[in-house]
Amino acid sequence: MVLALLPVLIGLGFWQLSRAAEKRTLLAAAEVQRQQDPISIAELERLPPRSYVRVRLQGQLDAEHTALLDNRTRNGQAGVEVLQPFFDRIGHQWLLVNRGWVPWPDRRVPPKIDTPSHDLLLDAWTYVPSAAGQSAPLASWPRLITQVDAPFLWDQLGREGSPLEIRLEPGDAAFDTDWPIVAMPPERHVGYAVQWFALAIALFVLYLYLGIRRARETFDHDRHDPE
Secondary structure, eight states, X not given: OHHHHHHHHHHHHHHHHHHHHHHHHHHHHHHHHHTSOOEEHHHHTTSOOOSSOEEEEEEEEOTTSOEEEEEEEETTEEEEEEEEEEEETTTTEEEEEEEEEEEOOXXXXXXXXXXXXXXXXXXXXXXXXXXXXXXXXXXXXXXEESSOOHHHHHXXXXXXXXXXXXXXXXXXXXXXXXXXXXXXXXXXXXXXXHHHHHHHHHHHHHHHHHHHXXXXXXXXXXXXXXX
């Protein structure tokens, strides 16, 4: 039993270390991307869809069609992320802009969302949402959603738009934009790896202890057993 469990525990430890390395690589790549100069939406259209590309927007937000991404927490506080269509005048393209997180402690009172009515010059970065399932029709606005599905939104509005989510950087029109790049940081994976390795060591020490004890008992029994 012990010999069967040891490779499993050690394997889990190394798997967590590999996940930590993957997260470090992802964080480093995202940081490099986000240090680049922002590009226009017209330039973005010539690139394959990918996350963490900095872009510069010039245009206006559509305050009439606000989507609230539900079940978002920051520092233990419940809230939503505010997503609104944005028409970029340079690229002549509709974009789904995530303005960031706002608290919503009392569900009986709608969250207060101020939307600038004038033209805006904004810096942001792209994010490719995970594959969305079947979305329910949007009956009214503002509308609670549980996943970002830009193509579905454009279909509901009868518009042509980008499938990407555009997340604002801190600045005009932005709320709390402190998005984590990864759900679990590398340090936590390393912590889990240490736990798995510690369990493996403890199991091995217990195996040695029981083996030595059994050997001593056998030796003592054989020594005192009369022939």
